[in-house]
Amino acid sequence: MAGSAHAAVDTANREHARRASAGSGHAVWPTAVVAAAFSLAQLVLVRPGLGLGWDETVYVSQVSGHAPASFFSAPRARGVSLLVAPVAAWSSSTALLRIYLALLSGLALFLALRAWRGLFPVRVLAFGGALFASLWVTLFYGPQAMPNYWVAVAALAAVACFLRAPTDRGALWGLAGSAAVMAWMRPVDAVWATVPLLALGLARRHRRALLVLLAGLAAGAAEWVIEAYTSYGGLARRLSDGSAIQGGLGWHFAVVDQLRGLGGRTLCRPCTGALPHPLVTLWWFALPVLAVLALVVARRGRRRAATVLPLACAATAAFPYLFLIGYAAPRFLLPAYALLAIPVADALAHLTARSCPPAQRSASRLPSRPARRLPARPGRRSAAHPSAHPSHGSTPPSAPATADRPTVDPVPDSPPADVPTRDPAPDPAPRPASHRSPCPTPPRCPTPPPGQLPPPHSTRRPPALVLVCACLAVHLAVQLVVLLHVVGAATAAHDAWGRTAAEMRSRGVRPPCLVTGHEAIPVAFAAGCASAATSGPNANTTEDGITRTARRTPVATLVPAGSAPPRYARDWPSVPVGAVRLYYVVPGAAS
Numbered sequence: 120m121a122g123s124a125h126a127a128v129d130t131a132n133r134e135h136a137r138r139a140s141a142g143s144g145h146a147v148w149p150t151a152v153v154a155a156a157f158s159l160a161q162l163v164l165v166r167p168g169l170g171l172g173w174d175e176t177v178y179v180s181q182v183s184g185h186a187p188a189s190f191f192s193a194p195r196a197r198g199v200s201l202l203v204a205p206v207a208a209w210s211s212s213t214a215l216l217r218i219y220l221a222l223l224s225g226l227a228l229f230l231a232l233r234a235w236r237g238l239f240p241v242r243v244l245a246f247g248g249a250l251f252a253s254l255w256v257t258l259f260y261g262p263q264a265m266p267n268y269w270v271a272v273a274a275l276a277a278v279a280c281f282l283r284a285p286t287d288r289g290a291l292w293g294l295a296g297s298a299a300v301m302a303w304m305r306p307v308d309a310v311w312a313t314v315p316l317l318a319l320g321l322a323r324r325h326r327r328a329l330l331v332l333l334a335g336l337a338a339g340a341a342e343w344v345i346e347a348y349t350s351y352g353g354l355a356r357r358l359s360d361g362s363a364i365q366g367g368l369g370w371h372f373a374v375v376d377q378l379r380g381l382g383g384r385t386l387c388r389p390c391t392g393a394l395p396h397p398l399v400t401l402w403w404f405a406l407p408v409l410a411v412l413a414l415v416v417a418r419r420g421r422r423r424a425a426t427v428l429p430l431a432c433a434a435t436a437a438f439p440y441l442f443l444i445g446y447a448a449p450r451f452l453l454p455a456y457a458l459l460a461i462p463v464a465d466a467l468a469h470l471t472a473r474s475c476p477p478a479q480r481s482a483s484r485l486p487s488r489p490a491r492r493l494p495a496r497p498g499r500r501s502a503a504h505p506s507a508h509p510s511h512g513s514t515p516p517s518a519p520a521t522a523d524r525p526t527v528d529p530v531p532d533s534p535p536a537d538v539p540t541r542d543p544a545p546d547p548a549p550r551p552a553s554h555r556s557p558c559p560t561p562p563r564c565p566t567p568p569p570g571q572l573p574p575p576h577s578t579r580r581p582p583a584l585v586l587v588c589a590c591l592a593v594h595l596a597v598q599l600v601v602l603l604h605v606v607g608a609a610t611a612a613h614d615a616w617g618r619t620a621a622e623m624r625s626r627g628v629r630p631p632c633l634v635t636g637h638e639a640i641p642v643a644f645a646a647g648c649a650s651a652a653t654s655g656p657n658a659n660t661t662e663d664g665i666t667r668t669a670r671r672t673p674v675a676t677l678v679p680a681g682s683a684p685p686r687y688a689r690d691w692p693s694v695p696v697g698a699v700r701l702y703y704v705v706p707g708a709a710s
């Protein structure tokens with residue numbers, strides 16, 4: 120009997136796990152729809168034909184055969200170049216590269232959200248993914264050859280895998296891969312984003328997860344560290360040069376600079392001017408408030424670790440860009456936005472959900488149906504006897520079954536007619552605490568799974584829901600307006616670079632050639648030329664070196680309109696092209 124009872128329990132547990140696994144396939148659809156909509160929105164709103172930006176040309180030129188590689192400064196890492204290599208290595212089509220990155224970014228968002236399955240309800244994950252994906256900075260940089268978005272989704276996945284690692288061996292692979300991607304893209308950002316994970320691993324002695332995290336970071340940063348010794352004079356020198364290029368790391372209050380960047384300035388350096396309209400920055404001020412609410416919700420929903428850890432990682436990821444550098448770019452905070460998205464979504468979902476009334480909670484302690492009493496089969500022992508069911512260890516051997524504690528006996532072949540088959544009296548004994556539900560069984564307040572919010576069809580607060588939806592609608596409209604503005608400005612800049620490159624070709628400056636001066640890097644890539652600079656963060660030559668080069672290859676120098684040319688180009692012919700003046704020399708050409 121005992122063996123058959125345990126076998127039945129094991130079979131029921133396996134069946135429950137099988138059904139849960141089979142039903143989990145339906146749980147991926149909400150997040151998959153969000154990821155697909157994200158990729159589609161990039162293709163429609165940002166457009167595949169958008170040309171490459173300044174930093175993009177640096178990363179793409181490292182693997183492209185279209186133009187010589189641009190100067191690779193100390194803070195940069197090779198992760199983006201390797202990411203775009205499958206397309207850029209054999210095709211110069213910007214549209215093809217944009218499509219590739221848009222689809223890949225959608226897939227990355229889906230995988231990052233899927234890593235959180237089981238830690239939050241799937242609708243909260245989909246909602247959080249939609250909040251992050253709908254930001255103009257996310258939509259704009261998703262299809263761009265830039266590292267910040269990839270650090271963001273990798274950090275989001277890494278936190279989830281770290282939380283799942285103690286009970287899920289498969290999460291260790293996800294943790295290692297996510298950490299490697301972060302360090303592969305931006306090693307310093309990866310360290311800042313994982314400081315809480317490292318601290319928690321040391322404090323709670325999660326040795327396995329800690330070692331896997333460190334191994335992933337080391338694997339991703341290995342190339343960057345090796346290159347520091349082969350090309351930059353050592354790791355300390357590369358870090359020092361990177362700090363100097365960023366204006367010197369130190370105490371800088373860049374919060375206001377980041378607010379100015381929210382209006383559509385992709386790079387705010389120097390960051391001056393008026394702040395954007397309050398509607399543009401309102402969501403930014405709402406983030407800390409919603410983060411605090413998320414902590415309160417987490418305490419009630421028993422999701423404290425799953426909420427506190429991403430919030431802590433978001434704080435450390437944002438700290439250097441808010442307080443340690445003297446300029447701003449909205450893309451710098453993408454990792455923080457991604458880590459905040461799910462806790463903020465949980466808080467917003469809580470605002471629109473109502474709890475069960477106290478009367479219903481107390482009623483839930485009563486049994487849902489009366490217990491049965493079946494007669495004992497003649498010639499056999501009662502099931503209440505401890506020897507019949509050893510699993511009922513809570514009943515003392517000397518205490519027989521009484522009328523106030525009904526039991527279930529085997530059903531006889533032909534029960535006597537005078538013995539009732541059902542006891543109408545309910546069981547007065549309370550149910551064990553593990554079986555109590557916070558809500559009663561009637562459909563008016565259905566029982567949610569442990570740690571999840573109540574179903575939306577019966578537990579919404581209509582006024583709060585209307586208010587939240589109205590705020591989100593205004594927020595999405597503002598994000599769309601800013602995005603269209605940013606895309607328009609980027610398109611105008613890329614068109615200007617293209618016109619300058621076309622003018623250079625018409626003047627005889629064709630590959631192999633060299634371009635220096637104002638915005639030399641993107642113009643040189645558009646023309647298929649190399650680029651050089653004598654000062655600034657991309658300095659890689661001298662004026663004498665440019666003079667020597669001009670004796671054997673075509674050279675062009677771009678000077679802002681109204682400014683004097685450098686000494687070596689004063690005697691060169693020139694022509695105005697938009698907002699710059701083009702000075703050029705073509706050796707062997709007629710004067």
